[in-house]
Amino acid sequence: MKKLLNTLYITNPNYYLRKEGRNISITEDSNRIARYPIHILKQIVCFNYMGVSPDLMKMCMEENVAITFFTPYGKYCGRVIGASYGNxxxxxxxxxxxxxxxxxxxxxxxxxxxxxxxxxxxxxxxxxxxxxxxxxxxxxxxxxxxxxxxxxxxxxxxxxxxxxxxxxxxxxxxxxxxxxxxxxxxxxxxxxxxxxxxxxxxxxxxxxxxxxxxxxxxxxxxxxxxxxxxxxxxxxxxxxxxxxxxxxxxxxxxxxxxxxxxxxxxxxxxxxxxxxxxxxxxxxxxxxxxxxxxxxxxxxxxxxxxxxxxxxxxxxxxxxxxxxxxxxxxxxxxxxxxxxxxx
CATH class of the missing domain: 1.20.120.920 (CRISPR-associated endonuclease Cas1, C-terminal domain)
Structure with a gap:
């Protein structure tokens, strides 16, 4: 059975996400708030937030970790995903x-x-x-x-x-x-x-x-x-x-x-x-x-x-x-x- 991985929710509009090795680093005004290894995540969900570095997007696409954007109130905006799988x-x-x-x-x-x-x-x-x-x-x-x-x-x-x-x-x-x-x-x-x-x-x-x-x-x-x-x-x-x-x-x-x-x-x-x-x-x-x-x-x-x-x-x-x-x-x-x- 597939392992249930974590979803990272970003609700603070001032947070910026960047790649740090094989980790996702969350920063605010250049200060690191938290860091998560990519392998424990299945997706990142952002509310009213568009600050994601190109390097992080690339890593997420390679690791099949979707990045989804919503408005602050839950209206879907779009999703960044990697290669499609299947026949x-x-x-x-x-x-x-x-x-x-x-x-x-x-x-x-x-x-x-x-x-x-x-x-x-x-x-x-x-x-x-x-x-x-x-x-x-x-x-x-x-x-x-x-x-x-x-x-x-x-x-x-x-x-x-x-x-x-x-x-x-x-x-x-x-x-x-x-x-x-x-x-x-x-x-x-x-x-x-x-x-x-x-x-x-x-x-x-x-x-x-x-x-x-x-x-x-x-x-x-x-x-x-x-x-x-x-x-x-x-x-x-x-x-x-x-x-x-x-x-x-x-x-x-x-x-x-x-x-x-x-x-x-x-x-x-x-x-x-x-x-x-x-x-x-x-x-x-x-x-x-x-x-x-x-x-x-x-x-x-x-x-x-x-x-x-x-x-x-x-x-x-x-x-x-x-x-x-x-x-x-x-x-x-x-x-x-x-x-x-x-x-």
Whole structure:
């Protein structure tokens, strides 16, 4: 199994990264702040930061350590990566499937898994907080998602799957606010707002969705799959459509559940956010640091992977699913097995 390497997050805009032997040196006003050996890292993620020496970029590309740039609030800007790995015939198969109904089974599988995992999050939230939530309302949505999951299997085209996915997402998001148990005056979820997020809960999940999408894109590229050519999400310039396909199966379990835990365990509060004049609500620098510290800890936790029949670290899940997708494209396995929560 692949070793889970570290991600180096740069949140201070005054830091400059340079090469120092086989190490990454972080400096501020020519003073070294920290130094990390290149071999322990899988990627460097920078927020509102463009100071990287050419020598360091070259070393990172040679060592397959991606450098990704985001705005301070989690909007993806771009990524520096090394040579692409994988078989050209795998990508040809990917492009051929993209424009045909041959990929319908893949689409049905990932959306079925999304529904399954969303339902599991709601069930667990209901069981853990019976005296604090509207049980009847949650049960109605849980049952509705179950029935819609049966309809997914009978879909004859991708548009039909997209229609059902939209209904499932609307139902799921309509009751997610019930699972916010603590800090009710400061955190709530009425509906999904993205560009920009208009409340603290949306700010959190938008930030984390961006991080996870980046991790998935890097994992796909690491095995030679084109992260921009998706089967469920249509092509759009600059959009990593295949990464967005794969995140569908992981959203509820990895991001939504984590966000609820952060709030309900008081690991984050209103002081970690700022509100702009237009109402946009965004994490401030301290908030980003708190989220990233807890996200790193979460990645180290282990979960059971039903298809592999073994425990893996959560941070390896994008890599494992990228490998499974690669096996599917090569014809080594009959169908792509999306990740579904055990138990």
């Amino acid at each position: 050209i015939y795998t990508r040809k198969k990917q492009y051929k499937m993209q424009d045909s109904e041959e990929s319908l089974d893949f689409v049905k599988n990932i959306i079925y898994a999304k529904a399954y995992n969303s339902r599991k999050v709601l069930i667990r939230g209901k069981l853990d907080n019976k005296d604090k939530v509207d049980v009847k309302r949650l049960e109605e949505v849980i049952e509705a998602i179950k029935l819609l999951m049966l309809e997914i299997k009978n879909c004859e085209n991708k548009d039909s799957v997209r229609g059902i996915e939209g209904i499932i997402a609307k139902g799921y998001f309509s009751v997610l606010d019930e699972l916010i148990i603590k800090q009710r005056e400061d955190f709530f979820f009425i509906d999904r707002s993205k560009r920009p997020p208009m409340d603290r809960f949306n700010a959190l999940i938008s930030f984390l969705y961006s991080l996870l999408t980046n991790n998935i894109a890097a994992a796909l590229e690491g095995v030679g799959i084109d992260s921009y050519a998706g089967f469920f999400h249509t092509d759009r310039p600059g959009r990593v459509s295949m990464a967005l396909d794969i995140i569908e199966e992981m959203r509820a379990f990895l991001v939504d559940k984590f966000t609820l835990s952060m709030i309900n365990l008081n690991r984050i509060n209103k002081n970690h956010f700022e509100v702009k004049e237009n109402g946009a609500t965004l994490l401030n620098e301290k908030g980003r640091q708190v989220v990233l510290e807890n996200w790193n800890k979460r990645e180290q936790e282990e979960i059971y992977h039903p298809f592999l029949e073994e425990n893996i670290k959560i941070g390896l899940l994008p890599h494992v699913q990228a490998l499974l997708l690669n096996s599917y494209l090569r014809g080594d396995i009959e169908a792509y097995p999306p990740f579904m929560i055990g138990g």
